Amino acid sequence: MKKIRVLIAKLGLNGHDRGAKVVARALRDAGMEVIYTGLHQTPEQVMETAIQEDVDVIGLSLLSGAHMTLFPMMQKLLKEHRIDNIMIIGGGIIPEEDSSKLKQAGIAEIFGPGTDTREIVEFIRSKVKK
């Protein structure tokens, strides 16, 4: 049976992972396989993990304000590895105007604080056909 596999990653100097764990738990309860790799990851580490784990989605959680640097770095790495079947979504403290810029640049969706986890589950299910 096919299952949706999601990597939940914390990039950079950012030690708060409560949100990431809540999302990970919600996706698990929605029947997905969730890989969580812990804090302080570099984009390269996330990329390697995503490749080896053959995930469908990378969920990046960031509350440090470095999203306009780190999210595009992640996208660049995917491009370099010629990977076009992994969707990136983001979450954390991300201002509205940055959020729309990131989406224009190809981040599939940004989920801010207070998002209903069911919304995230539905979004992933609608985009990843398995």
Place this chain on the structure above:
Amino acid sequence: MNLAERILNGDRKAVATLITLVENDSPESTKQLSILHSHCGNAHVIGVTGAPGCGKSTLISKLTAEYRKLGKRIGIIAIDPTSPFTGGAFLGDRIRMQEHFTDKNIFIRSMGSRGSLGGIAKSTADTVKILDAFGKDIIFIETIGAGQADVEIAKIALTLLVVTMPGSGDDVQAIKAGILETGDIFVINKADIPGTEQAELYLEQMLNLTSYPAGKWKPRVMKTSASLNTGITELVDAIQSHIEYLKKSGEIGAKIKEKARIEFMALVKQNVTKYILEQVIKKGELEETIERIIKRQIDPYSAADELVGKIFSE
């Protein structure tokens, strides 16, 4: 180029894709595994089992660092439980292995147990083959946090580490059957906390109750503290002695033969059952029989005899 060829050429994306196909029971995976078969047989498979939280992931991470110093290429398969209620899984073993993420000579795959009992997943054995063909020298399999009777790993691993920690039970626990009968090396991890000597004593006493004929491997008890990185080189030495023993005694040949037999017989059973269920039994016949069993018109034992008897008399 097909997946198998790409794997043999060192393409780790192909490795990841084929593992997914295996996990999803895709018919394509069998074709690719057939091609890889002749390239397997070089890796040494080390099983790591033990209760949840005893430090299996951290221990594997430290052993991996040690083996990398020796130039070995490493594969890691880390299994965590799949929820029987939702089918989802939280795979978190990688957290303890961060230092190895970008080393191209290490391939780590997390795996949900997906309904399998016994501590490993149905696809674990085939994943070992893929990593073996990919050129890994050592393959670690981390079982789900195991209970006393999770012994499936013993059928796949050539060397089995049973990890325990101080304070996890007395001498009565140590003489129970199951997982403690399968270990080649017992590792008391977290050996920096009180109770280590006691745990060591219990295990030694348990092992002394068994008689090991001269020339047979007597399981060893090792002490480590994975997070403090102590006892790791000694553990690598112990694993090495076990590998040498397996080779010298010829036991490795017997183990490999037994593995091949178990796998082959399982495939024969699976194919025969599939053939009978899909090709021989008429549609609806099975359901009808089940109805009869529920209504107590026939018992399941006679019904099975009748069905199989009919198939072979035709």
